[in-house]
Amino acid sequence: MAKSYYGKYPDERGKYGKYGGRYAPEILMPALEELDAAFAKFYPQQRFKTELKQLLKDFAGRPTPLYFAGNLSKRWGCNIYLKREDLLHGGAHKLNNTLGQGLLAKYMGKTKLVTETGAGQHGYGTAIAGAQLGLEVKVFMGDEDIKRQHYNVYRIQLSGAQLVPVHSGSRTLKDAINEGMRYWISHVEDTHYLMGSVVGPHPYPMIVREFQRIIGKEIKQQIVEQAGRLPNGIVACIGGGSNAMGAMYDFIEDDVALYGAEAAGEGGDTGKHSLPLTRGRLGVLHGAATYLLQDDFGNIKESHSVSAGLDYPGVGPEHALLKDLGRLQVGEITDQEALDACVELSRVEGIIPALESSHALAYGKRIAQNYHPEDILVINVSGNGGKDLDILQKRLRFDL
Ligand SMILES: Cc1ncc(COP(=O)(O)O)c(C=O)c1O
Numbered sequence: 001m002a003k004s005y006y007g008k009y010p011d012e013r014g015k016y017g018k019y020g021g022r023y024a025p026e027i028l029m030p031a032l033e034e035l036d037a038a039f040a041k042f043y044p045q046q047r048f049k050t051e052l053k054q055l056l057k058d059f060a061g062r063p064t065p066l067y068f069a070g071n072l073s074k075r076w077g078c079n080i081y082l083k084r085e086d087l088l089h090g091g092a093h094k095l096n097n098t099l100g101q102g103l104l105a106k107y108m109g110k111t112k113l114v115t116e117t118g119a120g121q122h123g124y125g126t127a128i129a130g131a132q133l134g135l136e137v138k139v140f141m142g143d144e145d146i147k148r149q150h151y152n153v154y155r156i157q158l159s160g161a162q163l164v165p166v167h168s169g170s171r172t173l174k175d176a177i178n179e180g181m182r183y184w185i186s187h188v189e190d191t192h193y194l195m196g197s198v199v200g201p202h203p204y205p206m207i208v209r210e211f212q213r214i215i216g217k218e219i220k221q222q223i224v225e226q227a228g229r230l231p232n233g234i235v236a237c238i239g240g241g242s243n244a245m246g247a248m249y250d251f252i253e254d255d256v257a258l259y260g261a262e263a264a265g266e267g268g269d270t271g272k273h274s275l276p277l278t279r280g281r282l283g284v285l286h287g288a289a290t291y292l293l294q295d296d297f298g299n300i301k302e303s304h305s306v307s308a309g310l311d312y313p314g315v316g317p318e319h320a321l322l323k324d325l326g327r328l329q330v331g332e333i334t335d336q337e338a339l340d341a342c343v344e345l346s347r348v349e350g351i352i353p354a355l356e357s358s359h360a361l362a363y364g365k366r367i368a369q370n371y372h373p374e375d376i377l378v379i380n381v382s383g384n385g386g387k388d389l390d391i392l393q394k395r396l397r398f399d400l
Contacts, residue, residue: 003253005327009318014202015289017324019317022201024287028181031188034108036203042107043210055099059132060089062096062214066222066378071348078371080364081231083219083247083380086353092383093215093243094125098194100211102129105192112136112191116180118145118173118239119309119356120152121383122196127161129194137161140180142171145308152387170302173239173312177286197240198316201287205316212246219378220250227376233257233367236380237359238277238330239309241316243382252327260319261363263305264332274303276315277323277330285314291323306335306391307355309383337362339395342385354383355391 009016022032042048056062064087069080085093105113113135117123123139130137139161146153146165156163164183169175177200184193195204198212216234223231234251236244238260248258265273273279280291283298293301293313305311322328338355341362346352353361357380364379371377385392 005252009321010202010206016317016321018282019290019320020202020205020288022287023284023289024201025185027185028188028201031184032201032203038104038108039203039207042104048103048107052100052103055103055132056096056214060095060099061087063218063222064088066219066226068226069349072345075348076365076368078368078373078375078377079227080368081223081376081378082351083215083378085215085243086351086357086381086384090121090125090128091386092121092125092354093212093246094122094196095128096214096246097196097208097211097242098122098125098129099132101192101194101207102126102133102135105135105194106133108192110135110190110192112138112187113194114138114140114180114184114187114191115194115196116140116173116176117196118176118311119307119354120145120149120156120387121309123161123163124152124155124159126194127156127159130161131159138164138183140164140166140176140183142166142173142176144171145173145176148391149308149387150390172303172308174285174300181286197242198245198318199240199286199288199314205288205318208242209245209249209318212242213249215243215246215380216248216250219247223376223378230254230256231376231378232371233259234378234380235259235261235360235364235367237261237310237356237382238315238319239312239356240314241319243380245316245318247380252322258322258328259363259367260328260330261333261359262330263307263310263338263359264334265304265306267334268332272304274305274310274312275332276313277319278332280313288317290314290317290320306338307359309354309356310359331363331366333359333362339392341365342392343396351381352385353381354385355388357382
């Protein structure tokens with residue numbers, strides 16, 4: 001790609017080409033403007049940077065390893081490196097963003113955090129940040145996700161956060177965001193809405209991207225140290241898109257292929273999937289214009305995926321732009337392919353990945369078929385599979 005990307009997005013209206021923007025209720029506009037101004041003021045300050053760096057290092061465990069997966073490399077026929085966000089405190093990349101936004105909220109003088117969660121990883125990350133930074137936390141979560149990710153529900157509660165079940169709509173992430181934002185409208189004075197991915201009205205996609213960029217910055221340094229050069233490609237799963245944006249942003253102007261795995265659920269043609277980038281159309285959801293799953297009348301369609309963190313009918317606006325620019329290649333990965341990849345990584349490398357991350361692994365396996373033995377593919381393992389053991393046990397039974 002021509003070296004003309006950085007510095008352009010978002011533009012002054014918070015847009016990424018025709019995507020993004022700030023389509024929020026009038027009543028939220030002052031809070032979004034306050035957040036935008038606070039980020040511009042505090043994020044570049046040395047004091048903020050030093051405090052966040054310290055938290056990420058000593059509390060969260062950064063840098064996470066970039067691991068050369070020798071066994072997988074032999075099987076797949078090229079050099080596979082795994083970025084181990086599963087080893088971050090809390091078990092997923094989400095903490096990079098929750099510590100960043102939590103600290104920002106504190107600098108803004110807020111005393112409470114409200115958020116949504118799908119897989120529970122972001123809710124847990126917010127609960128951790130709240131406990132660490134002394135902020136009260138409320139987490140909205142759909143009924144359906146409460147059932148399938150109950151270990152994280154317990155972790156959230158154990159960490160002192162209040163969990164609010166959401167019974168509306170598909171009772172998953174989309175509805176949890178709706179309810180969380182509704183709550184925020186009447187509590188903006190003392191409460192920061194801690195968005196969990198690169199979605200929502202401006203400035204959220206930009207703020208979350210900036211806090212997750214640490215993943216890609218580390219990959220860049222580590223791969224040069226270990227392999228002496230940049231990789232041929234980077235793969236990540238895309239729910240809202242924060243781990244993918246974090247891993248990829250610093251490579252956009254490099255000669256490195258960028259691959260995003262979307263959740264094809266029961267299969268792209270069955271209608272039971274979460275494929276906004278490959279099968280969606282332009283629309284507005286949660287304050288931003290982006291690719292969305294919708295019916296002929298523009299109503300948002302329910303998404304489906306075995307992994308709660310990918311079960312969302314929309315996607316970050318910058319991913320929509322990168323796809324249109326031809327910079328991001330998107331693969332459709334079914335539930336079954338993700339489950340198979342989860343088993344393969346567990347058995348071949350001794351790493352049980354989250355079902356979200358398993359989509360990236362399955363796509364990586366597909367891409368590796370066209371790679372040469374000397375090529376390098378980095379796969380972002382966004383989280384560990386501890387939260388998914390119930391789902392795995394239902395699908396895969398072992399004899400005693
Ligand atoms: C482990 C893990 N990976 C990926 C995701 C998807 O989110 P994002 O696309 O914002 O990285 C989630 C969401 O909960 C998650 O828990």
